[in-house]
Amino acid sequence: MKSALVVGGLVVVATVAVAGVTAVTQVVSQDQAADQARAMSMDCNATLGPITAGPAGSGAADAARLNDDQRGNVALIISIGKDRQLPPLAWQVAIQAGMTESGLRNLDHGDRDSEGMFQMRPSMGWGTPDQVRDPHYAINKFYDVLGRLPNWEQQRPGESAQDVERSAFPDRYHKWEAMAAHLIGNVGLVPDPTGCGQGTGLLVPAPTQAAGHAIEWALGQQGKPYVWGAGTNQQSSFDCSSLMLQAYRDAGVTLPRVSRQQFRAGAMLPVTEAQPGDLLFWAYDTSNPDTIHHVAMYLGDGKIVEAQQTGVPVHIRPVRWGEAELMDQAVRPGV
Structure with missing residues (x-):
């Protein structure tokens, strides 16, 4: 049987011989929209993910499990990010880091002398114990360090979170990527945080x-x-x-x-x-x-x-x- 597959801006024609279970795939054409999406991929975050509720993996289910205190900290992260005129990607990095380190809670304890939402350590120069437990101070400090990182806007948000936190478990920040992206749209009221176009499907380049x-x-x-x-x-x-x-x-x-x-x-x-x-x-x-x-x-x-x-x-x-x-x-x- 023959079937035509539309791959974003690509039309792929696949011929499948059922008896032999073989297939030959040929790329026939590529439209200008796909070229444009790739051209802008360095200026937007291709991995931000969907920002609306919907299919499995959208992050909506994880976001729905947050309590009022956690959502309040998300709102504060976004509010401070907006006041500092930081892009939504910075908010996402902070949300993923906060969720990973403390569950977006302002803790008075942690590993060794780690405290606060981002588990900052006073002994490592992050501030006094009172400061790192102050959500306003901690969020601004996190953004200060993030802004000094080279090329943080060109990499996946979980990688930037790791660059700030320097965890022994670097991959764990990625777990909350979809949830953080959902919160940016839902709490931050940003319909197009990546600049890659509105709608779930357009946030990932073709x-x-x-x-x-x-x-x-x-x-x-x-x-x-x-x-x-x-x-x-x-x-x-x-x-x-x-x-x-x-x-x-x-x-x-x-x-x-x-x-x-x-x-x-x-x-x-x-x-x-x-x-x-x-x-x-x-x-x-x-x-x-x-x-x-x-x-x-x-x-x-x-x-x-x-x-x-x-x-x-x-x-x-x-x-x-x-x-x-x-x-x-x-x-x-x-x-």
Whole structure:
């Protein structure tokens, strides 16, 4: 059967021979909107995520669990950010840091002498104990340090939070990305905090032409065996992440080696809005990206291509939103 897949500004034509379970994908055209979205990607935060309530992964559910005190601290973070004329991305960095460090609570205790919403340590020069427990002082101090970081506006908000906090667990700030983005729109009343266009779908740049190339390459590996830890300098066998790495490498996009790292290697979006070329992930605990154990490439039309497990060659299979262990977020490499 033949199906035409619209990938943002790309029209991808996929021909699938059902009997042979093979597919050939060709990128036919790319419109000006996709070019414009990529051109502006350095001026907006492509990974901010959706800012409206809606599909799983939007952050609305996590935001709804905050109590009045926590939401009051979110409002203060946003209010001070506005007063300082800082962009919404700065508010998001502070919200993610505060949620990770203290659950957005003004604590009078913590690890060693850490205190306050951001668990600042007086012994490390963050201020006196009374100061770091003062939310107004702590938020302004956080923004002071953030503003001195080089290129903080060009990286993912969780990475900037880590650069301020210098935690021994750097990946944990990403967990609250979708929730913080939702709060910026819901509490901050900012309809377009990224400057990338209004509406959930436009906040993530359209798939690049590399996505079509990566799909074509991955589909060309069907039937090859699964081998855990397969080398990435050969194409005779694959595991899940080596297939993704090599498919995108052939398209000119560099991905890390393992699936947990690949989850951090692109723009995030709700999995229900995945488009062809986006990566889908499975985890033992879908609230903890550190437990990710599998990655596959979405083809559109409810199908993925994957190197699944020992004894099962590279193949296409159907995927269902909400199936067991499927993460709520998809990742778009190369944007």
